[in-house]
Amino acid sequence: MIDATQPVVAAGSDPAVEREQRFDAPPFRARGPVSEQLLQAFRRPTADAPETLAGLAGAIDDALAGSDDIARDDDLQLALLVLHGLHYGSVVDADEEWEWHPAMVAARVAIERAFERQLREQVPSVPLPAPDAEAVAAVLFELTKPTPGPSVARFVAKQATDEQAREYVVLRSVYTLKEADAQTWSIPRLEGRAKAAMVEIQADEYGGGRPERMHSAIYARTMRELGLDDRYGAYLDAVPTIRIASVTMMTMFGLNRRLRGASAGHYATYEMTSSLPNRMVGDGFRRLGYGESVTDYFDEHVEADAVHEQIAGRDLAGGLAEQEPSLVADIMFGASASLMVDGWGAEHTLEAWTAGRSALRQAGGTDRRIALQQVP
Ligand SMILES: [Fe+2]
Numbered sequence: 001m002i003d004a005t006q007p008v009v010a011a012g013s014d015p016a017v018e019r020e021q022r023f024d025a026p027p028f029r030a031r032g033p034v035s036e037q038l039l040q041a042f043r044r045p046t047a048d049a050p051e052t053l054a055g056l057a058g059a060i061d062d063a064l065a066g067s068d069d070i071a072r073d074d075d076l077q078l079a080l081l082v083l084h085g086l087h088y089g090s091v092v093d094a095d096e097e098w099e100w101h102p103a104m105v106a107a108r109v110a111i112e113r114a115f116e117r118q119l120r121e122q123v124p125s126v127p128l129p130a131p132d133a134e135a136v137a138a139v140l141f142e143l144t145k146p147t148p149g150p151s152v153a154r155f156v157a158k159q160a161t162d163e164q165a166r167e168y169v170v171l172r173s174v175y176t177l178k179e180a181d182a183q184t185w186s187i188p189r190l191e192g193r194a195k196a197a198m199v200e201i202q203a204d205e206y207g208g209g210r211p212e213r214m215h216s217a218i219y220a221r222t223m224r225e226l227g228l229d230d231r232y233g234a235y236l237d238a239v240p241t242i243r244i245a246s247v248t249m250m251t252m253f254g255l256n257r258r259l260r261g262a263s264a265g266h267y268a269t270y271e272m273t274s275s276l277p278n279r280m281v282g283d284g285f286r287r288l289g290y291g292e293s294v295t296d297y298f299d300e301h302v303e304a305d306a307v308h309e310q311i312a313g314r315d316l317a318g319g320l321a322e323q324e325p326s327l328v329a330d331i332m333f334g335a336s337a338s339l340m341v342d343g344w345g346a347e348h349t350l351e352a353w354t355a356g357r358s359a360l361r362q363a364g365g366t367d368r369r370i371a372l373q374q375v376p
């Protein structure tokens with residue numbers, strides 16, 4: 001019988017050398033027993049799994065049983081981010097065999113299921129449109145229409161200090177340094193009009209053939225221009241867990257074919273709430289005296305997302321609803337979950353800033369002055 005827990009050993013490689021192999025610690029810390037065990041296990045090859053994973057399933061069960069808010073659970077959210085990171089790459093340095101190691105798949109699915117259950121319980125119910133592209137787009141545009149109240153982008157535009165503006169860039173970096181990748185997982189899970197729409201948007205997100213115009217690359221440049229470290233995870237210790245949840249949620253939607261409706265709904269609202277806020281953030285950086293090399297990312301999204309939101313609303317989400325009417329409820333679920341979780345993240349940031357506090361995470365011995373130090 002084939003044992004899926006055993007690594008494939010390439011011809012000619014020496015198993016003894018493999019066992020000695022050690023992987024670098026990530027630039028961030030664990031947030032509890034589950035993430036601690038995972039990060040420790042990833043420093044060793046999969047061949048050591050019987051030892052390094054002992055008790056992991058029980059620890060996950062305990063953590064899930066003991067958590068009444070998975071979206072804000074420090075340990076489980078970081079665990080999910082690093083498990084997803086095995087699929088993305090460049091989140092943790094680890095034996096690539098971990099990606100499909102059965103224990104990792106089991107861990108990911110256990111946390112995702114609990115997270116999804118919570119999101120489904122908490123999203124506000126929205127009236128379901130008919131499975132018609134225009135009707136679906138109309139409901140999504142209604143859900144995401146700009147409101148006059150306080151917002152993080154407005155705060156950055158009008159009153160953020162230089163330090164707060166840099167915090168904003170750090171908070172967004174968990175997603176934006178891998179911008180669009182979470183949604184790309186869903187491309188082969190879509191068909192026809194919805195798939196073509198997704199590819200059209202992603203072609204832009206990935207720079208239309210110019211690697212330096214990839215949105216993730218433009219963002220990395222913004223970070224470097226601000227003197228920030230653009231390596232993935234460099235500031236993860238300073239990022240509040242609710243911001244991590246927004247990324248694990250969209251990765252979960254993208255990686256699970258079953259959730260392709262949620263992924264489409266999520267992406268549509270994501271694009272619909274991007275153009276105006278990015279204009280404001282660009283204005284904020286200009287107000288603080290920064291030039292085009294810093295504002296390029298935000299300015300790029302003013303035009304791009306005004307186009308993307310139309311494609312994502314009508315052709316991606318709307319097109320999918322017409323192709324698969326049974327997915328309308330999940331399209332709306334993904335849209336509402338996106339607004340809800342990103343709303344929680346924004347609330348957290350605004351609350352801190354208006355109280356004169358840093359919006360970065362202070363726990364775990366992380367000092368924000370250290371976290372935001374200039375890269376030499
Ligand atoms: Fe983008």
Ligand SMILES: [Fe+2]
Pocket residue numbers: 205271304305308
């Ligand atoms: Fe976009």
